[in-house]
Amino acid sequence: MSDIIDFKALVSHIGEAVIISDRDENILFWNPSAERIFGYTPEEALGKTLSIITPERFRERHSKGYFHTIQTGVTKYGNTLLRVPAMHKDGRSISIAFSVSMLFDDKKQPIAIAAIVRDETERFQEERNLKSKLAAYEKNE
Template identity: 40%
Template sequence: MEKILEQLLKDAPDAILVADHEGLIRFWNLGAERIFGHNAAYALGQSLDLIIPENLRGRHWDGYRRVMATGETKYKTGLLTSPGVSKDGSKVSLEFSIVLLRDENGEMYGFASVMRDVTDRWHRDKALREKLAACESELGRRSG
């Protein structure tokens, strides 16, 4: 069964990564390579800044340090959304879940995350929102 789980983690199409207490990447699967463009040999040992847009890093690290210190987060369940950044600098829209990880002594080790690239859907939704706003504006002009 261990080999099966290893294969699942390594080959999943979604990005699966583990970061330690300091925010250094300790596991990076093929899905993460596909989504972010960095191979595991490069990503392992790198800071999560590798995939976090620069303008969001301050807020991210404030929250990360708080969670590592307290072992608590309001994001234990549910799907989160956030932009990420790929190797070529392009933005990636992500949906993801996180799992807090503890060592054998119950101390915070870091976290695992499963991330899905939803960039195409985000662009389609944005286009629909823009069309809806244009239609509502036109209706407002006609009825006003």
């Protein structure tokens, strides 16, 4: 079995979104979990920029960081889970956690970034509720 068939089989069934975008932030790959998490079908997402899932208030900062990473070929989020807000197709805010991996050509030049994304909206809300309850409890003591 070829490597690409194994890759497609894996990312078709994995619970995390797998999103690959090119040097210009255009989405090249969008798996079924990306559709489930963000609401966009592959046809709607492919060829669009990552701005479709980035809240407007963070787009400039995200793009600046993205292009810096593409230019340098170095990311600080390869081994670190980054937690940020994102946007669902229907406009609601969601919380995601992701790590990234750089993809290079045969000349070792960065050509794309792959992100593995998990929806943490429910966990984030539970954590927020617990913090609120703890603060109320400490206030009453």
